[in-house]
Amino acid sequence: MSADEPLVRWDWIAGHLDEVALRVGEHLLLTVVAVSVGFVIAFAIALASLRWPRAYGPATWAAGILYTIPSLALFALLIPFTGLTLLTAEIGLVGYTLLILLRNIVAGIRAVPADATEAAAGMGYTGAQTLWRVQLPLALPVIVAGIRVATITTIGLVTVTALIGQGGLGYFILLGIQRFFSTPLLLGAFLSVALAIAADALLVLAQRALTPWARAR
Amino acid sequence: MTTRGATVEFRDVTKRYARAADASRAVNGLSLTVGAGEICVLVGPSGCGKTTTLKMANRLIEPTSGEILIDGRNVLSGDPVALRRRIGYVIQQVGLFPHRTIAENVATVPELLGWPAARVRDRVGELMELVGLDPSYAGRYPAQLSGGERQRAGVARALAAEPPLMLMDEPFGAVDPIVRERLQDEFLRIHRALGMTVLFVTHDIDEAIKMGDRVAVMRAGALVQYAPPAELLTRPADEFVARFVGADRGLKRLALISCGELTLREPPTARAADTIARGVGFVLLVDGERRPVGWVNRARPELGADPSSPLVTRETRVKDALSALLAAGVATALVVDEDRRLLGTIALDDITHLLAERA
Numbered sequence: 001m002s003a004d005e006p007l008v009r010w011d012w013i014a015g016h017l018d019e020v021a022l023r024v025g026e027h028l029l030l031t032v033v034a035v036s037v038g039f040v041i042a043f044a045i046a047l048a049s050l051r052w053p054r055a056y057g058p059a060t061w062a063a064g065i066l067y068t069i070p071s072l073a074l075f076a077l078l079i080p081f082t083g084l085t086l087l088t089a090e091i092g093l094v095g096y097t098l099l100i101l102l103r104n105i106v107a108g109i110r111a112v113p114a115d116a117t118e119a120a121a122g123m124g125y126t127g128a129q130t131l132w133r134v135q136l137p138l139a140l141p142v143i144v145a146g147i148r149v150a151t152i153t154t155i156g157l158v159t160v161t162a163l164i165g166q167g168g169l170g171y172f173i174l175l176g177i178q179r180f181f182s183t184p185l186l187l188g189a190f191l192s193v194a195l196a197i198a199a200d201a202l203l204v205l206a207q208r209a210l211t212p213w214a215r216a217r
Numbered sequence: 218m219t220t221r222g223a224t225v226e227f228r229d230v231t232k233r234y235a236r237a238a239d240a241s242r243a244v245n246g247l248s249l250t251v252g253a254g255e256i257c258v259l260v261g262p263s264g265c266g267k268t269t270t271l272k273m274a275n276r277l278i279e280p281t282s283g284e285i286l287i288d289g290r291n292v293l294s295g296d297p298v299a300l301r302r303r304i305g306y307v308i309q310q311v312g313l314f315p316h317r318t319i320a321e322n323v324a325t326v327p328e329l330l331g332w333p334a335a336r337v338r339d340r341v342g343e344l345m346e347l348v349g350l351d352p353s354y355a356g357r358y359p360a361q362l363s364g365g366e367r368q369r370a371g372v373a374r375a376l377a378a379e380p381p382l383m384l385m386d387e388p389f390g391a392v393d394p395i396v397r398e399r400l401q402d403e404f405l406r407i408h409r410a411l412g413m414t415v416l417f418v419t420h421d422i423d424e425a426i427k428m429g430d431r432v433a434v435m436r437a438g439a440l441v442q443y444a445p446p447a448e449l450l451t452r453p454a455d456e457f458v459a460r461f462v463g464a465d466r467g468l469k470r471l472a473l474i475s476c477g478e479l480t481l482r483e484p485p486t487a488r489a490a491d492t493i494a495r496g497v498g499f500v501l502l503v504d505g506e507r508r509p510v511g512w513v514n515r516a517r518p519e520l521g522a523d524p525s526s527p528l529v530t531r532e533t534r535v536k537d538a539l540s541a542l543l544a545a546g547v548a549t550a551l552v553v554d555e556d557r558r559l560l561g562t563i564a565l566d567d568i569t570h571l572l573a574e575r576a
Contacts, residue, residue, distance in 0.1 A: 119312025
């Protein structure tokens, strides 16, 4: 970086708008796939943990281990098996969402008032009807809180996947570091933060729309 | 909207628990028959098995042995989910679904049964009126209602599919005494109108006496006495029942008798004060419509009419008449009709005789 180089070269950004759109798209896709797949897996484990409570301890323990492995180390471990692929990136990203999602789904369902589930059973709801029509809707605020944390975390982590060639906004950050060029570096960092804030706001709005009762007092 | 009540029969029903901690909830060889349209109150100290008994009727708890028959059919052989949809269920914490509006809550069972939307809507309106909830509450969430209003909504929800049997587990236990009394009265009115059979659990003997056609007193998982409230109070089966109904059971019995059941006295009356001859005793001054004005002392008619005798009606409970007498500090109550016309009088002596003769 030369001394007369400005911190941000707007002309460079203006000339790379297509690239910006592409990387934002990749970043979003990597995030959405990771959180969605993570949610499906966490949901299945959560249901199993509610049915067999003894499974919950080992499940959170395993998810906790995944959560503590540094992302770069995890990619390095996976590359011999899955290569520099999207799969490698997603395995890592999904792994990081599991602990948060699992904990919040289970905590949310366990926090449903016992009188509501007892009334449901007493009026002739089957177990599945109680789950889908009473427990899950009531657990939604806590579950969405988990999805928000998982989404923000994932959006931050996706910047790392550029290292294994899977694109996303990390591409700009990497480019900036490699070329000692502050413009793409700042652009990548700024956009990933903006994306996290926007995604969080969207989830808050979605939750408010889905749980009008939670604000009724 | 009349519902025929179902008969309920427990035949030698036993529930045992493997864990010692649950043992207090056990039930031993309980046999009990509830007639169609009756309110049967299960009462007893905590841990006597009354709630366990109630929950066996809709199989939220499965009996270890014995039979439970509703309208002669053993409920233990069928599908528990279908069974529960035919039985109304009300619990103390109400258990309204916080994420559904009052109308949606009330519609729960009709929707489970697949009623058409228009019929569900009509039924919800009908039920909210029946339990005294303003139609504007339909779109509110449970958190926006008071405890008493939530309990009304809970009763409406339980009544939705016109169940021939209702199970109520301390339904009015979580509201304050004034609201509880009103909810009890309203429920009795609804019961008179619909005629369903009710199994009602409470630990409050006063509530049991007020609500029950028959009261089942339970202790340690067994039935101690099963009798109409008056019999429970006059002839408690043993020392336990006598203690449980309380030392004031004589007074409690007065709550079961109305003033109209007593032989009314005919007091001497006069239309105008100046027609009263001087002498000994009191004369009741009445107006042209025979409405009481007050007592005139024959010895000193110049003092005028004393209006301090309380007015009661034939429907007034004797217990309430006694309270009114004690509060007014007089020995005679005036029984009047709905137009306040004199029917007769009740004296404190009549009430004490009542206690003596039925005890």
